[in-house]
Amino acid sequence: MTDLTHIDDIRREYLKGxxxxxxxxxxxxxxxxxWLEQAINANMTADPTAMNIATVDEFNRPSQRTVLLKQVKDEGFVFFTNLSSHKAKDIEQNPNVNLHFAWLPLERQISIQGVAHKLSLTENAKYFLSRPRDSQLAALTSKQSKSISSRKMLDMAFEQIKNKFKNNEIPVPDFWGxxxxxxERIEFWQGGAKRLHDRFEYRLVDGVWELHRLQP
Structure with missing residues (x-):
């Protein structure tokens, strides 16, 4: 059994460069x-596109969860979710969010502050129809963030939806997007020896990206 009484002693040097x-x-x-391409090519994790998204609710209480990055555009970063989920409700009343990527085997982190904007129905449909069929069915099945009595009930609901659309195209749910x-701000973090990490911040000022080194 692992001794957890000395977790404060767990540390390592960051020597990747x-x-x-x-x-x-x-x-x-x-x-x-x-950096994303390097993370994918490093085969360091099954989910190199996994990112934490932080939101705040109407009472200014923060929460985080992991979602998958699905597109990178010149304008920003795209993810999809149930539009009745906690995160979507948070975004509805406060669209300011933070995305965080932790590629720890590469000793790298990226933190992104920005504003979340809903995609169009056309963009939602294009991506939804590209998903595997079971993923489409799961989106229809799950009332994300709502209580359910058991896993069995969830599996039964999935089978009902699967049978309903057995021979038909699955429609894009109106609660999914x-x-x-x-x-507005993106920070790149590279681990350094003696805890003297390298941090660079891009900040958007009057439509132009300014780059600054930050102290660790």
Missing amino acids: GLNEQDLAENPIEQFNK GYLVVP
């Missing part, structure tokens, strides 16, 4: 794509 300003692209989306997070 530093990050210099001349190594960074002028545009943070381009820099993000470079995507968001484009338009960034």
